[in-house]
Amino acid sequence: MKRRLRGLARIAAVPVVILCALVGTAAVAHATTLSGVVTDSRHRPLAGVFVTARNVGMKMSVSVLSDGKGRYSITNLFPGRYELDAHRIGYRSADVKDFHLTQFPARKSFRLVKTPDIAAQMPASAWLHSLPPGPYKADFLSDCTVCHQIGDAATRGPRTADQWTAVAQSMIANPFIYGGMTKGVDAKKLGQWLAANGFGPGQEHRFAPPAPASGAAARVVINQYDVGGPNVAAHDMAVEPRTGMAWVDDFFADLLVRISPLNNAQKVYRVPIKKSGIHTIGFDRRGMLWGTLLLGDSVVRFDPRTGKFKVYKGFKKGSATHSFPIDRFGYVEFDHQGRLWITELFGNAVASLDPKTGVVKEYHSPSDRGHPYGIAIDNEGRVWYAKYASNIIGAINPENGAITERELPHKHSCVHRITIDAHDRIWTPDDGYSALVMYDIGKNAFKSYPLPDADSSPYAARVDGVTGDIWVNGSGADAIYKFDPATEEFTTYRLPLLVSYTRMVSIDYSTGDVWTSLSNLPNGQTGRSHTEVVRLHFPASARERAAVPSIAKAANTVSRR
Ligand code: HEC
Structure with missing residues (x-):
């Protein structure tokens, strides 16, 4: 119980912090709000859509998720030029390249259309999940995901066994700490294993879109700074x-x-x-x-x-x-x-x-x-x-x-x-x-x-x-x-x-x-x-x-x- 009270006491302190920021900075005194509704192609509300407002001049963005009624609201925005974007895995994203936000609250709604091709939207983990489990995979994961994801078209392939072997060899030969750091996967075996298990040419990846965020995870506000x-x-x-x-x-x-x-x-x-x-x-x-x-x-x-x-x-x-x-x-x-x-x-x-x-x-x-x-x-x-x-x-x-x-x-x-x-x-x-x-x-x-x-x-x-x-x-x-x-x-x-x-x-x-x-x-x-x-x-x-x-x-x- 004590633990929970301390957590809540911290919540109580938050508005004070925001208030200080508001009072202390003239520019934020004019902070404004952007809100709207996200729907699907049949005008039904869409939950769990990331809506991102990116302040072009300040090179920073805020993202929130739409709720069960498709509503979203982003507060505390500086007036200025914005890029807006709404996306959820399973849908084509919708964006607005140049949105001018004044000091008055603004509205912008989005309609997202489903896309059948979601492989490119899925994170590296989903792709790697198609590889068979076991000790070999555990060693591959610790050897090959410590610097970067196998997370984009260039790193996922498709590649033949020989091409994968060549990549693995070049990683192992990489003078930048690689060789010394890992368990040392066998490049040839790794190449064959990847090419045979979904990362070879002509192999298809089928994914089910993940469930939209709910509860506390759906209320998160994410700020990103370039x-x-x-x-x-x-x-x-x-x-x-x-x-x-x-x-x-x-x-x-x-x-x-x-x-x-x-x-x-x-x-x-x-x-x-x-x-x-x-x-x-x-x-x-x-x-x-x-x-x-x-x-x-x-x-x-x-x-x-x-x-x-x-x-x-x-x-x-x-x-x-x-x-x-x-x-x-x-x-x-x-x-x-x-x-x-x-x-x-x-x-x-x-x-x-x-x-x-x-x-x-x-x-x-x-x-x-x-x-x-x-x-x-x-x-x-x-x-x-x-x-x-x-x-x-x-x-x-x-x-x-x-x-x-x-x-x-x-x-x-x-x-x-x-x-x-x-x-x-x-x-x-x-x-x-x-x-x-x-x-x-x-x-x-x-x-x-x-x-x-x-x-x-x-x-x-x-x-x-x-x-x-x-x-x-x-x-x-x-x-x-x-x-x-x-x-x-x-x-x-x-x-x-x-x-x-x-x-x-x-x-x-x-x-x-x-x-x-x-x-x-x-x-x-x-x-x-x-x-x-x-x-x-x-x-x-x-x-x-x-x-x-x-x-x-x-x-x-x-x-x-
Ligand atoms: C020490 C950090 C590090 C580790 C560990 C590492 N990589 Fe890389 N990887 C890099 C860097 C840096 C690049 C980009 C430079 C390059 O292409 O050589 C890269 C690029 C790649 C690419 C893209 C190559 C291309 O043609 O564009 C693939 C695929 C790849 N890595 C796979 C792997 C695999 C498989 C492993 C495990 C054997 C691995 N990486 C381990 C740092 C690492």
Whole structure:
């Protein structure tokens, strides 16, 4: 009950935040509304249609879903030039190229016509689902979906067995970290397997359109902000706790970008080492941003107030500094001695960094399979890590350096970026089997929950310390999932754009908004000339809003005692 009240208390706080934004900015004081109805070719209301209004000048968009009566409404829009678009899988999308929005509320309705050819509209996960299940597939998923989706015409084929083999060989020979990172699929076997199972010439893919979103998932408001150019390699993103600014890094261009959620105003900072591959980012409780430089074997601390970087070297060359722990309230987490722990992707080790002295100490994994990847600290202060391209998780006692490792029950499971909740349960996506796996540290017990979409290539898990919910990326399914550990139920939030490969989840704890970045690498496969940082906002239902006054009453009762 307490957990639910805290969730609702946060809902109660939301209007205040919006109000401040309205009062503080003259332009938004004229915010306007666009609404209308979506129908099918026979004038029947159509639910679950994404209506997107894209502000051309500000390069940002808002998407909402039509309700059971086909109605939609987008509020808080700046007057200006817009592109409008209405789409739902199974229908041809309808768009308006140039829509001028004044300060007066406007209406625009859409009629969508069914299309029988929906294969091109379906996410990568649906295509991959046509491949036969089994250990071979689990290994293919972890080897071939960690950088990009098999999600567009160029990556899906059709190709002959030889052509698939050639592509797989070129991926394995790719100098950019591929060879070292995965389990190492056999290119020839893979080529034959893909060509024989739906990805060869002349093979047809038949899909049933998914059911439209309903309940909380249908009320989501999704903001998207364009960032970078055609070759952008957005990796992680983090919301800055004090300011609500969204920060995203560019792995190839060595950049940090600060984005204002209000108007997409951006400020760009250059990492001081070239070709250093900025990867994981997060804020500490003092407001400093920390980042790992994966290709530069170092860690940076960046002060957003001065724009200055401090670089921590001292890691072995080629160790590939990957991730550090982020606690359940979104802050970078240090151990009891103030040290930061970092996984080394290619060092087969986890390192501690003492920011006061700059001293780095390496702790080697006792197993040779997999690559240290996700990392988190439990309530006892133990440092947990997950080894990508394996089913292994391990724990380090930071006091004496003792290491123990254990394996997920499925040998072909693939662990990713982990999170630890208040009850010392580790949550990790299982890329091989499209599942969310929970490991209860105290009970030494695993439980696996299949994600709502099969073959969804999940990437990261992140606990919301206020609600207890676990967020997981469906990187190959153009979706984000919320898992409620109390009810063991998932809610699926679909994203409006095809090839929405999401990589990291960051929570704005003042609003409950969930942020992520689109991170298909290479970006060119998305067909877009930029990438997008995404915010999911969850308006309360009428019932939840009605419950808020009773929380205030309950709080008064408590304080009077
Ligand atoms: C380390 C990141 C990475 C991994 C892992 C990876 N790819 Fe790629 N993939 C890329 C990049 C970068 C490109 C674009 C550059 C290129 O075409 O070489 C690409 C392009 C492709 C293309 C399009 C090629 C074309 O002709 O346009 C296909 C198909 C593909 N990958 C399939 C795969 C398969 C199958 C695997 C698993 C064996 C895989 N990828 C693993 C990074 C990766």
